[in-house]
Amino acid sequence: MTTAPTAPPVLTVEDLTVVYEVDEPVTAVRNADLTLHRGEILGLAGESGCGKTTLAYAVNRLHRPPARIASGRITFHDRSGEDVDILALEDRELRAFRWDKLSMVFQGAMNALNPVGTVRAQLADTLRAHRPQMGRKEIRDRSEDVLRRVGVDPRRLGSYPHELSGGMRQRVMIAMAMLLEPQIMIMDEPTTALDVVVQRDILREIVRLRDELDFAVVFITHDLPLLLEISDRIAVMLDGEIVELDTAASLYRDAKHPYTQKLLGSFPSLSGDRGAFIRTGVDQTTQTGEPA
Ligand SMILES: Nc1ncnc2c1ncn2[C@@H]1O[C@H](COP(=O)(O)OP(=O)(O)OP(=O)(O)O)[C@@H](O)[C@H]1O
Ligand SMILES: [Mg+2]
Numbered sequence: 001m002t003t004a005p006t007a008p009p010v011l012t013v014e015d016l017t018v019v020y021e022v023d024e025p026v027t028a029v030r031n032a033d034l035t036l037h038r039g040e041i042l043g044l045a046g047e048s049g050c051g052k053t054t055l056a057y058a059v060n061r062l063h064r065p066p067a068r069i070a071s072g073r074i075t076f077h078d079r080s081g082e083d084v085d086i087l088a089l090e091d092r093e094l095r096a097f098r099w100d101k102l103s104m105v106f107q108g109a110m111n112a113l114n115p116v117g118t119v120r121a122q123l124a125d126t127l128r129a130h131r132p133q134m135g136r137k138e139i140r141d142r143s144e145d146v147l148r149r150v151g152v153d154p155r156r157l158g159s160y161p162h163e164l165s166g167g168m169r170q171r172v173m174i175a176m177a178m179l180l181e182p183q184i185m186i187m188d189e190p191t192t193a194l195d196v197v198v199q200r201d202i203l204r205e206i207v208r209l210r211d212e213l214d215f216a217v218v219f220i221t222h223d224l225p226l227l228l229e230i231s232d233r234i235a236v237m238l239d240g241e242i243v244e245l246d247t248a249a250s251l252y253r254d255a256k257h258p259y260t261q262k263l264l265g266s267f268p269s270l271s272g273d274r275g276a277f278i279r280t281g282v283d284q285t286t287q288t289g290e291p292a
Helices: 052-060 091-097 119-130 135-148 154-158 166-178 195-215 224-230 248-254 258-265 276-280
Strands: 011-018 028-039 041-045 067-077 083-085 102-105 184-188 216-220 231-237 241-247
Touching: 011 248, 028 052, 028 216, 028 241, 041 052, 041 224, 052 067, 052 102, 052 184, 067 102, 083 166, 083 248, 091 135, 102 166, 102 231, 119 135, 119 154, 119 166, 119 195, 119 231, 135 154, 135 166, 154 258, 166 184, 184 276, 195 224, 224 231, 231 248, 231 258, 248 258
Parallel strands: 041 216, 041 231, 102 184, 184 216
Antiparallel strands: 011 028, 011 067, 067 083, 231 241
């Protein structure tokens, strides 16, 4: 059963507007307000083109022209108590901030690994860039640990991306995102390209890791039933606006916005106690062999 979050905020987005300055400018995100709490899984739902990825990029300051942030404030509330104005960070500060405090698994990420680098090299590059004091053994230990956590055999460190299945590549991308123990992970359609069984395994893994490591997750997908299973709260986006934001349970029982009602109605499979499966159905038996 999901309840309203009581943890303090880790990220606050206020009045965010993002415009693509093309011939006929597109306001892809309009006056968005969003608070992400420590350790919560916040689902971001909405149909293709509603602005989910644009919002995620802006939060990371990864947006590029023609995208422009027309208004808004984005504040990261660090564990140390310090508040960071993300939109005011200098490039150097921003590079240090990304991956370290807030990381992102990109839409289509399983094809984003460098094809000519082994998994080991790609993990080590990120560690060396952000943790220059780390020695070789520490780098190896951390790389092995992070792979194990996402269910990939550490022997895979020597593999090249083309030697891995889609599910494994996606797990490696999640491992990369977790590598520096960020306080927020934004996952943009992390499992959409995978078959249902692999998708479920990975989702369980994410929920379990969140429980263990207590990072907050923004989980983006157009798959509302899936979000109802894994999210604490869900934000529904329509044409650039967040039209509803509530706990998964309230949203399921009593959606207020007609668009949310329509979205829920468009999934006839939605019935019974969603949420029970992934939350409590975590396989307790030891995993043998490698995931697909
Ligand atoms: N480079 C661009 N130039 C102009 N318009 C763009 C650009 N990128 C995105 N848009 C527009 O911004 C809007 C939001 O796009 P965005 O990619 O954020 O949607 P999304 O919700 O992530 O969609 P999907 O579910 O398909 O990934 C869309 O109308 C899209 O056409
Ligand atoms: Mg998108």
